[in-house]
Amino acid sequence: MTNAEKPPGDLSGFPQASPGAVDPPVPEGSGVSELVEQSGRDWLPELRRPIPRWLTALAGIACVVICLGLWWWATAGAAEERLLLYSQLPSIRETIDYLPNLWDAAAPERHLWYNTKVSLGRVLLGFSLALCVGIPLGIAAGCFPVLQSALAPLILFGRNIPVAALTALVFALFGTGELQKVMFIFIACVAFILSDAISAVQEVGQRYVETALTLGASRLQIIVKVLVPLAMPMIFDSLRVLFGLAFGYIMLVEIIQEGQGAGGLGYLLNIARRRSRPEIMVIIVLTIPVVAWLIDQLLYAVQCLLFRWKYGREAEASVVLRFSRSILRLFWKNPDAVKSL
């Protein structure tokens, strides 16, 4: 908070002679022993205390084991006796047994990776389109409030559009082709990108702008040299979140299209429904988050490299970065060269 933002009458920061403010009276002889007792009585674990790495891993593994256990328990037993029937939730065994079918070279249209790639391609295209429109416009609107006010109604509608209604809308507008899928992602994302870019620019402290002004920068120079570079990390943050969401939503429109050549994970879900193969559904539910997480980690690594001035050492914590570095190390003995990656 700069001085300029201080409310009138804010006298903080200057030694104040306030004779009225005396420490509250402390009852004598009760202080120390009571404190010790209290910390002994607290049954909760230490607040926010970092835990060792093995405990982090153990806690995560424990969660997975419990979930798998529940899954196993709910689907154990003979076909008629199990808690959840095959059509409701296939067992672990059944799911694993079906997996090779999604690997089968004889039926590439059912291939899990192939369909993931198709879906990913569509998301990438629609998302890039949304970036091209949203980021420049958002930055401009963050710099010039008039533009922001003009865009406000569009952003309001764009952000609150119900996804289910949007699938119907793009179906009506663009049919069932590629255009429909790309436009779905574009419309679903552009308003969010726009508003996040606006707030990222607005979030940059006014003092940076003022400093640049007193150093003789022109308005355009301030936008290009100060506001945009300082806003970029925050914009990138929101892009990572949005990309994950978009990747989850793409199936909603893919599922509309039937028949050959459609492709995509939504298409795979269609096959699952038509052939009554719930395993496919389970496999998709289990793989998508992993793929999304990998992409997010990759983007995070890119972010750390792009904005080294901000993340510095944080980049070291990136799993993908560490992983790719250790792979590089297998082939490349010079540790310094790898370290500067």
Add this chain to the structure above:
Amino acid sequence: MDFPFSGTGVMTQSNIVEFRSVTKTYNFGRPDAFTAIQQVSFTVEDLRDHGEFISILGPSGSGKSTILRLLAGLDPQHPPTSGTVLVAGRPVTGPGADRGMVFQDYTSFDHRTVLDNVAFGLECRGVSKSERYAKAREWIARVGLDVQADAVKYPHELSGGMRQRVAIARTLILHPRIILMDEPFGALDPHNRYQMQDLLVSLWRHVQATVFFVTHSVEEAVYLGDRVFVLSRSPGTLLHQIAVPPPDRPAAEMQRDPAFQQKVFEIRDILEQLETSPRGSGNPAGFERS
């Protein structure tokens, strides 16, 4: 960046800065109108080869930052509600590189290395890369940073004192006529503070600019200043302009001198009186035209 001293305009006197009954009322004409400074007038002469060093003291909220930002031409302090702020005989119309400013909170551009931070102003002027980097290195050394090790660092790798050195280098590289410093060392520990004061004294002799220096430390004000301005409680008026001897020894040494401390106590008494005297030495929302 240059001020034409000949030609059109009201270029009569050789004052580098002049405040003519400047009043600033924030939110003027609205119910939450608030007068920060009232009828402030002073002049600072443009002495050849010697910029004057003005320290500004006053209770919190007395309008010290307001005065500095009026000089810098920054919103929303600029323009004054009434009166005129003149720099080199011309009314201030907006910010410019002729009036460099160093803020209390570190405003290094986080995405630029120290070198690119210091070279920022020259870059904006379109100075070629090799030339501006050469100059920037010169200034990095001049403010006591290590050209080899520090020039390539990003601000998040620097301590507070180092960041203020960068901010000072970044401002002085442009050779401003006026340097505005709003509690620049307020967040530094005493040892760092002495060092920065010594640095400032040596640099100031080098650049010969007029300096306006806001501080909460009476010692700092008396040590650095040629003149100390004391503002009244809100709404701020200029109560005293006290001439003090210029710094002739290192900060830590001179500030132990009894004569120096005598001066400090004098001014501290004035300030203490301001702090404890009942509010109402002026009308809080008062805005009177004379």
